[in-house]
Amino acid sequence: MSTADAQASLASSTSDDTTGQIRITLTTQDKSVAVPDVPLYVPLNLKRYGLSEVVNHLLATERPIPFDFLINSELLRTSLQEYIVQKGLSSEQTLTLEYTRSILPPTFLASYSHPDWVSSVDVVETSPSSNTKPIAPILSGCYDGIVRAWNLSGSVISEFGGHTGPVKSVKWLGDNKIVSAGMDRSIRIWKVPVAGDDDQAAAEEIDSNGPQTVASARVFTGHKSTVEDIAVSAATSRMLSAGADGAVGLWTTNYREAPPATVSVSVREMSGKRRKKTSVPSRGPISMMDSHTGPVTGVIFDARDSTVGYSVSLDHTIKTWDLVIGALVDTRTTSFPLLSITALPELSLLCCGSSARHVTLHDPRVAADAATTGTLTGHTNFVVSLSRSPESEFMLSSASHDGTVRVWDVRAQKSLYVISRETKNADKVKVFGVHWSRNVGIVSGGEDKRVQINRGTGLDVIDKPAQ
Amino acid sequence: SIDPDSLLPKLPSPQDLRPFPIKCSVTYRGHKGRVRAVSVDPSGLWLATGGDDATVRIWEVLTGREIWKASVGDDNEAVQSVEWSPARDSGILAASAGEKIFLCLPPIFDDETEVKGQELLAAGWGYAAQHGPAEQVNKEQPCKWTKPSTNLTSQGVDVVIMCRQTVKQIAWHRRGDYFTSVSPEGANMAVLVHQVSKHNTQSPFRKSKGIVQRAQFHPFKPILYVATQRYVRIYDLSTQSLTKALQPGARWLSSFDIHPRGDNVITGSYDKRVTWHDLDLSTKPYRTLRYHSRAVRDVRFHSRLSLFCSASDDGYINVFHGTVYDDLLRNPLLVPLKVLKGHTVVQSLGVLKVEWHPKEAWLFSAGADGTAKLWTS
Ligand SMILES: [Mg+2]
Numbered sequence: 074m075s076t077a078d079a080q081a082s083l084a085s086s087t088s089d090d091t092t093g094q095i096r097i098t099l100t101t102q103d104k105s106v107a108v109p110d111v112p113l114y115v116p117l118n119l120k121r122y123g124l125s126e127v128v129n130h131l132l133a134t135e136r137p138i139p140f141d142f143l144i145n146s147e148l149l150r151t152s153l154q155e156y157i158v159q160k161g162l163s164s165e166q167t168l169t170l171e172y173t174r175s176i177l178p179p180t181f182l183a184s185y186s187h188p189d190w191v192s193s194v195d196v197v198e199t200s201p202s203s204n205t206k207p208i209a210p211i212l213s214g215c216y217d218g219i220v221r222a223w224n225l226s227g228s229v230i231s232e233f234g235g236h237t238g239p240v241k242s243v244k245w246l247g248d249n250k251i252v253s254a255g256m257d258r259s260i261r262i263w264k265v266p267v268a269g270d271d272d273q274a275a276a277e278e279i280d281s282n283g284p285q286t287v288a289s290a291r292v293f294t295g296h297k298s299t300v301e302d303i304a305v306s307a308a309t310s311r312m313l314s315a316g317a318d319g320a321v322g323l324w325t326t327n328y329r330e331a332p333p334a335t336v337s338v339s340v341r342e343m344s345g346k347r348r349k350k351t352s353v354p355s356r357g358p359i360s361m362m363d364s365h366t367g368p369v370t371g372v373i374f375d376a377r378d379s380t381v382g383y384s385v386s387l388d389h390t391i392k393t394w395d396l397v398i399g400a401l402v403d404t405r406t407t408s409f410p411l412l413s414i415t416a417l418p419e420l421s422l423l424c425c426g427s428s429a430r431h432v433t434l435h436d437p438r439v440a441a442d443a444a445t446t447g448t449l450t451g452h453t454n455f456v457v458s459l460s461r462s463p464e465s466e467f468m469l470s471s472a473s474h475d476g477t478v479r480v481w482d483v484r485a486q487k488s489l490y491v492i493s494r495e496t497k498n499a500d501k502v503k504v505f506g507v508h509w510s511r512n513v514g515i516v517s518g519g520e521d522k523r524v525q526i527n528r529g530t531g532l533d534v535i536d537k538p539a540q
Numbered sequence: 541s542i543d544p545d546s547l548l549p550k551l552p553s554p555q556d557l558r559p560f561p562i563k564c565s566v567t568y569r570g571h572k573g574r575v576r577a578v579s580v581d582p583s584g585l586w587l588a589t590g591g592d593d594a595t596v597r598i599w600e601v602l603t604g605r606e607i608w609k610a611s612v613g614d615d616n617e618a619v620q621s622v623e624w625s626p627a628r629d630s631g632i633l634a635a636s637a638g639e640k641i642f643l644c645l646p647p648i649f650d651d652e653t654e655v656k657g658q659e660l661l662a663a664g665w666g667y668a669a670q671h672g673p674a675e676q677v678n679k680e681q682p683c684k685w686t687k688p689s690t691n692l693t694s695q696g697v698d699v700v701i702m703c704r705q706t707v708k709q710i711a712w713h714r715r716g717d718y719f720t721s722v723s724p725e726g727a728n729m730a731v732l733v734h735q736v737s738k739h740n741t742q743s744p745f746r747k748s749k750g751i752v753q754r755a756q757f758h759p760f761k762p763i764l765y766v767a768t769q770r771y772v773r774i775y776d777l778s779t780q781s782l783t784k785a786l787q788p789g790a791r792w793l794s795s796f797d798i799h800p801r802g803d804n805v806i807t808g809s810y811d812k813r814v815t816w817h818d819l820d821l822s823t824k825p826y827r828t829l830r831y832h833s834r835a836v837r838d839v840r841f842h843s844r845l846s847l848f849c850s851a852s853d854d855g856y857i858n859v860f861h862g863t864v865y866d867d868l869l870r871n872p873l874l875v876p877l878k879v880l881k882g883h884t885v886v887q888s889l890g891v892l893k894v895e896w897h898p899k900e901a902w903l904f905s906a907g908a909d910g911t912a913k914l915w916t917s
Contacts, residue, residue, distance in 0.1 A: 190603075190605065216605065239605070256600075256607075256648075258650060297652070297653070298649075298650065299585070317585055336650065336651075336652070337651050339651055367899065368583070368584075387584070387899075387900075408559075409559075409917070410900060412602070428900075428916055428917075429916075429917065454565055455602065457602075474565065474566075474603075503603065503604075505603070520603075
């Protein structure tokens with residue numbers, strides 16, 4: 074179909090519309106969905122969905138691709154009419170609309186039930202070309218002290234038991250090891266049992282025998298209070314930990330190379346005689362970096378340079394660490410206690426969730442006294458976990474005690490989608506952890522004792538050109 | 541003619557006085573019956589509560605998760621008071637139910653802190669035996685320091701202090717070795733001073749001067765403030781003399797608090813009033829605040845920020861800004877900021893106790909509705 078035809082058919086399909094039209098040019102940076110660079114007239118009352126139809130019409134796609142639209146790098150969240158009124162523009166002007174692939178609303182797929190609150194989730198990412206997909210890619214950390222690995226049918230394949238308090242953070246460390254940490258102040262590295270050659274057979278065996286129990290772990294100690302968050306760099310065999318004691322721990326994941334422990338962690342009978350305790354063999358950190366003046370709540374490695382780490386704290390600051398010498402490089406102070414951090418490396422942005430219900434965006438390259446780059450608002454309670462989109466450099470998800478996970482594009486201040494809990498009293502159920510996985514979707518865990526999986530298709534509707 | 545309002549000094553607008561608590565972010569659910577006491581540990585991580593169900597509970601502040609619970613009250617006696625020791629290195633929690641005070645080491649801290657706490661609480665055993673004949677101890681000691689039952693020991697209680705009347709309030713000295721307790725029916729032994737390291741209790745007053753409501757140490761001087769129903773009396777502990785008696789003008793005080801710099805006092809009364817006293821000005825209130833429609837149960841200053849609040853049986857917490865100036869001639873600046881609504885009034889009782897977060901402009905509250913709440917900025 075030619076552009077002229079497309080325009081004619083658009084005009085006819087909207088001929089009964091009386092709100093008027095506006096001239097637009099459509100551009101995109103995604104060559105696989107480019108349309109001819111010709112101005113066209115569209116009705117002023119079109120919003121994102123209508124504009125998306127126009128582009129799909131021009132592309133003559135078999136299956137519609139959802140698109141988002143940007144004007145001057147700002148995501149269009151209203152009708153064109155409302156936009157030009159807001160910006161004080163005239164409908165005589167030509168608007169240049171940049172479009173990008175969007176995602177469809179993340180729909181509920183499944184939820185996996187736990188005996189207690191789910192604090193943290195992680196999913197191991199395997200490249201589409203890889204043949205060895207772990208049979209249980211979803212990890213959950215639970216307030217019952219157990220880490221669980223789940224397959225995609227919702228069965229627990231392995232249970233990792235040893236923590237003597239609630240688990241607060243879980244992460245994959247490569248594809249056959251995991252690391253967990255929690256209120257018992259310890260960090261533990263566990264080997265994931267390897268399935269037989271035949272995954273199907275292994276899965277059937279699990280279903281009949283129940284999950285495999287893993288009780289032995291390499292234990293790391295050094296924090297004097299709850300370990301709230303961990304980050305791993307498998308490539309450099311390093312971990313970072315966020316301590317409620319105000320310290321950021323730097324550790325080697327190689328137990329034998331780890332320094333001796335100086336802080337002991339004991340196993341105690343929580344119910345029986347309180348003082349009956351035995352000390353667990355453990356190793357210590359490479360360094361404990363204690364410049365924060367309040368509990369540390371989040372840690373990440375720099376995505377491009379794993380000798381750099383970032384931490385956030387209730388003390389309102391984001392700190393940058395040189396992990397080679399274990400030294401503080403930069404401190405920037407925000408207005409509120411910070412509870413979570415993730416990065417959008419392509420945009421050079423650190424995103425921080427706060428107790429004041431928002432996500433703030435910071436560019437670590439600009440001067441420390443420079444103002445926040447942006448603020449994402451919409452949550453109505455603490456923002457406690459963040460996870461970037463595996464597909465878009467602009468997108469991230471956030472988990473909040475308001476009972477929702479929100480999906481954001483940093484080019485818009487308001488969220489694109491709000492994911493609620495598929496449980497009763499969903500608005501009163503805190504969400505504690507979120508991980509956005511390419512293979513599985515948006516995985517979240519919370520006070521409803523469930524891991525919930527939502528998936529919004531869109532970015533991967535048509536195969537992307539090989540990179 | 542001149543508009544009389546134009547002659548009044550302009551108060552700053554609340555927006556310019558941020559941050560202050562505006563919203564309930566966490567509700568701590570679990571108690572059965574009224575929550576009467578709240579205290580947050582010096583790190584701001586662990587909230588302790590106590591209530592009519594005779595339990596002391598500890599909660600993870602940010603998530604609202606109950607982490608530890610001890611049933612201390614005999615015959616379901618209400619827990620009237622819980623107070624964390626200000627000594628960060630030992631993790632001691634004091635609680636009172638009935639005529640007993642319980643010194644606990646909740647199993648939530650690191651080994652080093654726990655050992656330190658155990659040593660501190662154990663050091664005083666035998667002190668009384670060494671320092672006086674046993675029969676004299678029984679006669680003269682207003683309290684008996686005892687080892688708890690196995691049941692209590694297994695719950696984390698290390699010491700039980702047996703008093704003679706119901707203990708309604710506990711307040712620590714800033715160093716964490718001494719604390720006061722108040723038993724309103726205790727007559728001349730209504731106010732007691734307990735020393736943790738020596739397992740020793742003293743009764744500082746010979747005569748009763750009214751029904752005592754609360755007692756509290758000056759933030760940094762050897763001065764004790766004692767509130768009866770009508771007066772807040774200020775005693776210099778070094779000279780053992782009464783230095784001042786504040787007259788809030790209320791018939792029945794419920795509570796008072798001392799400004800972190802020591803020279804200003806707020807009171808709350810069952811006759812709905814909150815008063816601010818500038819000790820340099822007068823024994824009468826500098827300002828009387830009538831914002832509540834029911835009895836005021838508690839008043840508190842923030843220890844770092846220019847904030848104070850009052851909690852009432854009307855179910856509301858009123859938050860105020862209060863600046864105290866170095867200039868002696870300049871009067872304190874008081875600005876109402878926010879009414880926090882969220883607790884439900886149950887059987888005419890509303891918000892029973894409040895406590896500020898040690899650093900943030902965050903506030904904890906205990907309600908007759910069976911919940912504690914965290915209000916954040
Ligand atoms: Mg977190």
